[in-house]
Amino acid sequence: MSAPPPMTATLRDPITETLELTGARCALSCGLTAAGNWALAFPAPGRLKIQAVLQGTIWLVMEGIEHPVRLATGDIAVLAGDRGYILASDPAVPPVDMVPRFRAPTESFTHAGDEGLDAVTIGGHIDLNTTGKDLLLSALPPLMHVGAATAEAPAACWLMDQTLREIRSDAPGAAFAAEHLAQLLLVQVFRTFLTSANADAYPTGWLRALADERIAPALRLIHGDPAHPWTLTELARAAAMSRTTFAQRFKETAGVPPLTYLCAWRMRLARHTLRREDTSVSSIAASLGYRSESAFSNAFKRTTGLSPRRYRDAARTGD
Structure with missing residues (x-):
């Protein structure tokens, strides 16, 4: 591992x-x-x-x-x-x-x-x-x-x-x-x-999770290196908790399971880059830890309903 x-x-x-x-x-x-x-x-x-x-x-x-x-x-x-x-x-x-x-x-x-x-x-x-x-x-x-x-x-x-x-x-x-x-x-x-x-x-979400001293170290790892293939075991270890306890506490504070949060954060970063930069889709995929452009594109479409290229076009035309 x-x-x-x-x-x-x-x-x-x-x-x-x-x-x-x-x-x-x-x-x-x-x-x-x-x-x-x-x-x-x-x-x-x-x-x-x-x-x-x-x-x-x-x-x-x-x-x-x-x-x-x-x-x-x-x-x-x-x-x-x-x-x-x-x-x-x-x-x-x-x-x-x-x-x-x-x-x-x-x-x-x-x-x-x-x-x-x-x-x-x-x-x-x-x-x-x-x-x-x-x-x-x-x-x-x-x-x-x-x-x-x-x-x-x-x-x-x-x-x-x-x-x-x-x-x-x-x-x-x-x-x-x-x-x-x-x-x-x-x-x-x-x-x-x-x-x-x-x-x-306060409401469940990333900010409340960051305010939780036990969860914050794992959240910092995710944000610090979103391309890393984080596992539940690694994140739980950073929080000095068992996998089960960590997963439960993370969901209670952040509102979603740890690996779901990781995927959502990657998609936010991707949307931001697509709207503002001309970086190729393959480069974005690699920067976020996806092994191929197709794997990233499939994950992005599941989240937004659009392919990365169509999302970029729509964002830049105001649609």
């Missing part, structure tokens, strides 16, 4: 691999100042949403979340994007619909409530490509509250503030800077998730 490759610096971690697949970019960022009694109702953004409170206290009320969440200065809220929500000075205040405001021209900041400055918050949307949505939006919980005392919150607040400045700026390189700041924001989101004590309560 072949031994797993040595764990060296050449093996890349799953977060790095994922960030390269997501196409993350900041699609919109805006600020809100408020005073007195106020409440604003927002529709489901449909994208990853990050809200940072720079001053004061704001309440967040979200569909499907039983209790309102109090966001204080320095706190961050991460929304998976599939639910409507309300920002308010108090959960009891009747909200004003924000949709009409979206249709009208707005400045960098909008104001709610009375005159004055009780609270300041910045909201940003992170746009993802098809692979990014598949990987992230189903793996993240509907709402993550990151307290100001956490290691990740100060950096995230700074990144949000800087992203707003870049997006509203006409300085050279502003769009490039905003795109990379969005990726750094995603890094902070990942780190927050991975250090959360409540990760077991």
Whole structure:
């Protein structure tokens, strides 16, 4: 039986691999100042949403979340994007619909409530490509509250503030800077998730599996060398568990068996390469550990319903 490759610096971690697949970019960022009694109702953004409170206290009320969440200065809220929500000075205040405001021209900041400055918050949307949505939006919980005392919150607040400045700026390189700041924001989101004590309560998926200290070593092997013909025995050994226990725990956290996950990850990498590069199908097959182009093509068609070449054509024509 072949031994797993040595764990060296050449093996890349799953977060790095994922960030390269997501196409993350900041699609919109805006600020809100408020005073007195106020409440604003927002529709489901449909994208990853990050809200940072720079001053004061704001309440967040979200569909499907039983209790309102109090966001204080320095706190961050991460929304998976599939639910409507309300920002308010108090959960009891009747909200004003924000949709009409979206249709009208707005400045960098909008104001709610009375005159004055009780609270300041910045909201940003992170746009993802098809692979990014598949990987992230189903793996993240509907709402993550990151307290100001956490290691990740100060950096995230700074990144949000800087992203707003870049997006509203006409300085050279502003769009490039905003795109990379969005990726750094995603890094902070990942780190927050991975250090959360409540990760077991989050949706099953690769991110929850990575947060599991017992499963994470095997997941890193898969992501670090997807072309290796991993066996259940090798992966269980990396997790210091028996095959049966490892397989059960992996499925409980990731949602699928280990080797199914390996195949799915290879297909994600293949789709990404086919959409963005002119690499030959045979080269893609070899890079992902398939012994022949036909074996890869059959596996790809079982997953997507299209051959690799037809997938590439469709992706590039927008079909």
